[in-house]
Amino acid sequence: MFQSLDRIYIYDSTNNTFGIIKSETRITKAFRVENTIYFHETGIGVSKIENGKARLVLNNVTINNNEIVNIFQKECNLLLLTRENGFYKFDGLNYSKWEISSNNLLSEISVYNSIRLRNGNFILGTISNGLIKLDAKGNFLFQINRNQGLSNNTVLAAYQDKSGNV
Numbered sequence: 001m002f003q004s005l006d007r008i009y010i011y012d013s014t015n016n017t018f019g020i021i022k023s024e025t026r027i028t029k030a031f032r033v034e035n036t037i038y039f040h041e042t043g044i045g046v047s048k049i050e051n052g053k054a055r056l057v058l059n060n061v062t063i064n065n066n067e068i069v070n071i072f073q074k075e076c077n078l079l080l081l082t083r084e085n086g087f088y089k090f091d092g093l094n095y096s097k098w099e100i101s102s103n104n105l106l107s108e109i110s111v112y113n114s115i116r117l118r119n120g121n122f123i124l125g126t127i128s129n130g131l132i133k134l135d136a137k138g139n140f141l142f143q144i145n146r147n148q149g150l151s152n153n154t155v156l157a158a159y160q161d162k163s164g165n166v
Contacts, residue, residue, distance in 0.1 A: 001037060006023045007027070024041075036049075063095070067083040070114045076091065077090060078091075086106035086107060101140065110127040125158050
């Protein structure tokens with residue numbers, strides 16, 4: 001699979017077939033959550049790919065108008081991280097704000113990317129605020145920015161290596 005601004009392309013190497021999922025709006029990002037691919041369409045919501053076709057799973061005005069930065073599995077729920085408004089939980093039917101101690105901080109920053117570490121903690125790469133680490137329960141652990149040694153306060157990507165380093 002690969003994604004453009006308004007399409008997701010699916011190549012089946014076993015059958016040598018090619019499919020396209022088209023969007024009427026912008027596909028902001030696609031996410032792999034366990035063995036499922038989800039994607040966010042601006043103004044439409046979050047869909048997942050089933051049998052090569054898109055199926056809308058979350059259509060909510062808050063999500064539709066906020067860019068989704070990443071989607072994580074949290075127990076039986078999905079945890080959606082937005083660029084400007086922090087985390088939301090989705091259990092397949094109900095959608096709500098994830099009530100965590102870091103919500104005030106997350107409302108003041110712009111998250112560009114994120115990863116979940118193997119121990120369950122979160123790394124958030126921000127625009128203008130460096131890197132932020134939250135524990136698995138959403139509590140603030142620390143922030144690294146230019147004052148602590150970054151050459152730039154915008155973090156475009158983060159990865160965890162085999163040894164656990166970020």
